[in-house]
Amino acid sequence: xxxxxxxxxxxxxxxxxxxxxxxxxxxxxxxxxxxxxxxxxxxxxxxxxxxxxxxxxxxxxxxxxxxxxxxxxxxxxxxxxxxxxxxxxxxxxxxxxxxxxxxxxxxxxxxxxxxxxxxxxxxxxxxxxxxxxxxxxxxxxxxxxxxxxxxxxxxxxxxxxxxxxxxxxxxxxxxxxxxxxxxxxxxxxxxxxxxxxxxxxxxxxxxxxxxxxxxxxxxxxxxxxxxxxxxxxxxxxxxxxxxxxxxxxxxxxxxxxxxxxxxxxxxxxxxxxxxxxxxxxxxxxxxxxxxxxxxxxxxxxxxxxxxxxxxxxxxxxxxxxxxxxxxxxxxxxxxxxxxxxxxxxxxxxxxxxxxxxxxxxxxxxxxxxxxxxxxxxxxxxxxxxxxxxxxxxxxxxxxxxxxxxxxxxxxxxxxxxxxxxxxxxxxxxxxxxxxxxxxxxxxxxxxxxxxxxxxxxxxxxxxxxxxxxxxxxxxxxxxxxxxxxxxxxxxx
Numbered sequence: 129x130x131x132x133x134x135x136x137x138x139x140x141x142x143x144x145x146x147x148x149x150x151x152x153x154x155x156x157x158x159x160x161x162x163x164x165x166x167x168x169x170x171x172x173x174x175x176x177x178x179x180x181x182x183x184x185x186x187x188x189x190x191x192x193x194x195x196x197x198x199x200x201x202x203x204x205x206x207x208x209x210x211x212x213x214x215x216x217x218x219x220x221x222x223x224x225x226x227x228x229x230x231x232x233x234x235x236x237x238x239x240x241x242x243x244x245x246x247x248x249x250x251x252x253x254x255x256x257x258x259x260x261x262x263x264x265x266x267x268x269x270x271x272x273x274x275x276x277x278x279x280x281x282x283x284x285x286x287x288x289x290x291x292x293x294x295x296x297x298x299x300x301x302x303x304x305x306x307x308x309x310x311x312x313x314x315x316x317x318x319x320x321x322x323x324x325x326x327x328x329x330x331x332x333x334x335x336x337x338x339x340x341x342x343x344x345x346x347x348x349x350x351x352x353x354x355x356x357x358x359x360x361x362x363x364x365x366x367x368x369x370x371x372x373x374x375x376x377x378x379x380x381x382x383x384x385x386x387x388x389x390x391x392x393x394x395x396x397x398x399x400x401x402x403x404x405x406x407x408x409x410x411x412x413x414x415x416x417x418x419x420x421x422x423x424x425x426x427x428x429x430x431x432x433x434x435x436x437x438x439x440x441x442x443x444x445x446x447x448x449x450x451x452x453x454x455x456x457x458x459x460x461x462x463x464x465x466x467x468x469x470x471x472x473x474x475x476x477x478x479x480x481x482x483x484x485x486x487x488x489x490x491x492x493x494x495x496x497x498x499x500x501x502x503x504x505x506x507x508x509x510x511x512x513x514x515x516x517x518x519x520x521x522x523x524x525x526x527x528x529x530x531x532x533x534x535x536x537x538x539x540x541x542x543x544x545x546x547x548x549x550x551x552x553x554x555x556x557x558x559x560x561x562x563x564x565x566x567x568x569x570x571x572x573x574x575x576x577x578x579x580x581x582x583x584x585x586x587x588x589x590x591x592x593x594x595x596x597x598x599x600x601x602x603x604x605x606x607x608x609x610x611x612x613x614x615x616x617x618x619x620x
Contacts (some may be wrong), residue, residue, distance in 0.1 A: 129466075140275060140605065142266075142268070142276075142277050142280065143266040143277075143344075144344045144474055145266050145343065145344040145345040145347075145348065146263065146266060146277055146280065146281065147258075147341070148257060148337070148338065148341040148342065148345050149262055149263055149266075149281060149284075149345065149360055150280065150283075150284035151284065151334075151337045151341075152219070152223075152259070152334050152335075152338040153259050153281065153284050153285055153288070153334075154228070154284040154285065154287045154334070155221065155288060155330050155331060155333045155337060156226065156255060156259075156288065156330075156331060156334045157284075157286070157287075157288030157289050157292070157363065157588075158224075158231055158288035158289070158291060158292040158295075158327070158330035158331075158333075158334070158557055159226060159288075159292070159327040159330040159331035159334070160198075160229070160248070160252065160288075160292075160320070160327075161288065161289040161292040161293065161461065161465070162197075162292030162293065162295060162296035162323065162326060162327035163230060163233065163248065163296070163323075163324055163327040164329060164461075165292060165293035165297055165435070165439075165458040165461040165540070166296055166297070166301075166320060166323050166324065166458060167191060167194075167435065168187055168188075168191050168435060168436050168439045168440060168577065169301075169439055169440070169443050169458070170300070170320050170455065171186075171187035171190060171191070172187050172440070173185060173320075177317065177319065178236075178316075178317035178319065178320050179320065180238060180241065181398070182506050184440070184577065184578055184579075184580045185578040185579075186578075187577070187578070188436060188572060188574045188575060188576070188577040188578025188579070188580070189381055189575070190245075190574075191436050191573020191574040191577065192246045192436070192570060192571040192572070192573060192575050192577075192578075193377070193381075193434070193571065193574070194248075194249055195435070195567070195570035195571070195573075195574065196377060196430065196567045196568070196570050196571040196574075197246075197249035197250075197253070197374070197567075198248070198249045198252040198253060198570070199253070199256070199563040199564060199565075199566045199567030199570065200253070200370060200373065200563075200564060200567045201249060201250060201252070201253020201254070201370070202252075202253045202256045202257045202559070202560040202561035202564070202567075203253075203257075203366065203370060203557065203561060203563075203564060204254075204366060204367065204370055204560070204561060205218060205222065205253045205254035205255065205257055205553075205577045206257035206258065206259060206261070206555075206557045206558070206559055206560030206561075207255065207362075207363065207366050207557050207560065208254065208363070209254075209257070209258045209261070209347060209349070210352070210553065210554065210555070210557055211352060211359050211363070212351075212352070212358060212360070213351055214345075214348065214349050214350045214351035214352065215258035215259075215261050215265075215348070215349030216258075216262065216345060216348070216349030217260050217340070217349075217351060218254050218255070218349075219254075219255050219258050219259060219262075219338065219349070220335070220338065220339070221254060222251045222252070222253075222254035222255035222258075223251065223255065223331060223334060223338065224251070225247055225248075225250055225251030225254065225336040226247070226248055226251030226252060226255065226331045227245025227251075227328050227331040227332050227335065228247050228251075228328075229243075229244045229245070229246070229248035229249075229250075229328075230244065230248060230324055230325070230327040230328030230330075230331060231244075231325060231328040232244035232247060233245075233248075233321065233324035233325075233327075233328075234321045234322075234324050234325035234328065235321065236320075236321055238449050242263040244324070250528040255453035256559075256560075257326055257557075257560045257562075257563060258349065258557035260278075260281075260543050260546075260547070260559050261349070261547065261555045261559055262345060262348045262349045263277060263543075263547075264278075264543075264544070264547030264548075264555065265277060265348040265349065265555075266345075266348060269548075271492045272480065272483060273448050273480070274543065274544055274547075274548070274587045275461065275476075275479045275480075275486075275540070275544050276476040276477075276479055277474075278541075278543050278544040279472050279475055279476035279536070279540045280472070280473075280478065280541040281540070282472055282536075282539065282540040282543075283468060283472040283476075285465075285468075285496065286464075286465035286466075286468035286469050287465070287469060288330070288465075288474070289313065289461075289462070289464070289465035289468075290462050290465035290466050290469060291462075292327070292330065292461075292462075293458045293459055293460075293461035293462045293579070294462055294505045295323075295326050295461055296323035296324070296326050296327055296437060296458065297323070297455075297456040297457070297458025297459050297461070298456060299319060299322040299326055300319050300320045300322065300323030300324075300456070301319070301323075301457065301458055301460065302454035302455075302456050305319060305322075306319050309322075311341060311460040320482055330505050335340050340546060348522045353391070376388065376391075376488065377490065377571060379598070381575070386575075389572065389575075392425065392568045392572070393422065393425075396418045396419075396421045396422045396425070397418070397422060398421050399415070399418040400415045400418035400422070401415075402415075402567070403415035404611075404615060405416065409617045410551055412614075412615045412616075412617060413549045413615060413617060413619070414549075415544045415617060416490075416549060416612050416615035416616045417546065417549055417550075417558065417561070417613050419490070419564070419605075419608060419612050419615070420489070420490065420493060420542060420545065421562065421564070421565045422565075422601075422605070423490075423493045423494075423497060423538075423601060424493070424538065424542055424562070424565040424566070424569070425565040425566075425568050425569050426497065426569075426571065426597075426598055426601040427493075427496060427497055427500055427534065427538055428565060428566045428569020428570065428573070429568075429569045429570075429573055429576075429594075430501075430503075430504055430573070430594055430598055431500060431531055431534070431535065431569070431573075431599075432566070432569050432570045432573040433576060433577060434464060434528075434575045435573075436532070436573055436574050436576070436577030437573070437576060437577040437580060438460075438524070438527070439457070439458075439460075439461070440577065440580050441524075441580075441583070441587075442457045442524060443457040444582060445514045445518055445519060445582060446460070446518055446519055446520075446521055446523070446524055447518040447519065447521055448460070449521070450521060452595065460521070460524050463524060463525055463528040464528040464531060464532055464535070465543025467528060467529055467532035467536065468532055468536065469530060470541075471533070471536055472536060475537075475540075479486055487543055488609065488612075488613050488616075489542075489544075489545040489616070489619075490605065490609045490612040490613065491606075491609050492538065492541045492607070493535045493537070493538050493541070493542070493605060494523070494602050494605045494606045494609065495534070495537040496533075496534040496535065496536075496537035496539075497534065497538075497598055497601055497602035497605065498537030498602050499515070499530050499531065499533040499534030499537065500530070500531060500534040500598050501595045501596075501598040501599040501602065502529045502530050502532035502595070503526075503527045503528075503595075504527075504591045504592075504594050504595040504598070505591070505592070505595040506523070506526050506527055506530065507523065507527055507587075507591040508588050508592050508595070509586055509588075510523040510592050511587035511588040511590070511591055512584050512585075512588050513584075513585065514582070514584045515584040520580055541585075542562060543559070543562070545619070546558050546559055546562045548619045549616065549619055576590075576594075
């Protein structure tokens with residue numbers, strides 16, 4: 129009789145709490161992407177047409193700063209959850225602030241517009257790292273379902289991102305809705321603010337889902353033990369550090385100070401070198417985080433131009449028409465999430481099927497950068513074709529298809545990897561730092577959009593230079609893959 133202990137059977141399916149976090153994040157992303165789909169075009173639309181009449185330069189700076197703050201404030205949100213409120217309570221407070229911000233945007237004035245952006249940025253910073261940390265907490269260390277779970281969670285993000293531009297874009301831009309407003313005796317120029325209000329409704333629904341099904345996540349995201357001292361001094365230091373960073377970024381926006389953005393790369397590279405040769409496993413894993421951070425930042429600089437540069441390109445230079453059916457330019461923002469919804473289950477299945485044979489996280493990052501570079505290379509001939517008039521929407525479809533392949537190789541994998549590399553008591557903070565890569569990418573993306581020119585030769589040069597730059601980063605990361613795997617200390 130064989131008395132050897134049977135090998136543990138891997139769990140199947142996913143924890144019930146994943147459904148709660150899936151649907152809450154879906155509605156929160158509906159609110160965020162519904163507003164983002166309108167943001168750049170609304171700022172650049174003349175006041176006579178209901179917009180704010182900003183120049184491309186001013187609009188790009190506002191867009192970049194707003195999206196930067198969404199992610200930078202994730203550091204504060206992670207710290208507050210780790211040390212004061214717990215992730216579960218922090219997310220509830222964050223959702224209320226986000227909803228208030230979107231409803232503020234529904235009022236037409238530059239002051240309410242800026243106030244709404246501040247509220248949405250603050251609420252999103254409190255929410256983002258804590259939703260991801262709770263997803264990670266649903267799985268035990270070494271659970272092979274983790275990457276698959278994050279891919280499913282990421283599909284929820286994109287269900288919200290898919291439906292949002294369709295709804296808010298119709299309300300803000302579609303002539304058919306404007307005619308309905310006229311029939312109701314409402315000024316059609318207010319249509320933009322109907323779109324912003326719809327984003328607020330989405331967040332409100334997300335809050336309802338979170339509260340009504342909260343029992344599924346009652347075991348994760350708890351507040352720290354009441355007997356533990358609260359690190360008020362560290363909170364003050366974190367807040368001051370964020371304020372100092374934002375002041376630094378604001379200075380880099382001023383004429384003659386653009387060179388200061390070089391610190392965005394120098395900082396994480398220096399951190400990788402400083403921690404990479406220490407004996408401590410935690411220190412070496414911090415070095416791995418720094419390398420992946422740098423690669424992710426390069427990725428987001430191009431990818432996040434979807435809401436800025438590419439939003440302008442779609443609005444001004446692309447035919448918003450398929451088979452005789454015209455649609456608002458904001459609907460192009462739904463193409464990427466549509467591809468994610470179609471492809472995320474395939475990627476989740478593939479990672480699970482390959483198990484321990486799947487590529488390492490840094491190699492997946494490399495694949496992501498390659499696909500991203502190809503997406504902007506594709507836009508070079510499209511840029512030349514704008515000399516003949518508006519280009520086919522198929523160019524945009526191709527762009528977003530390639531970017532989605534890259535995104536699925538990097539974004540959900542990055543979230544999962546950070547939860548595995550971070551020390552247990554610092555998961556929220558590390559995820560906040562991870563989102564800083566997205567923050568800096570968004571900021572640079574906004575600055576690049578501020579340079580937008582419709583000249584075909586300029587556009588072709590613009591796309592080709594960035595394709596080559598991200599290709600170079602991919603080559604460097606590929607060379608560093610063996611070293612980064614050693615730094616990760618067994619984490620894949």
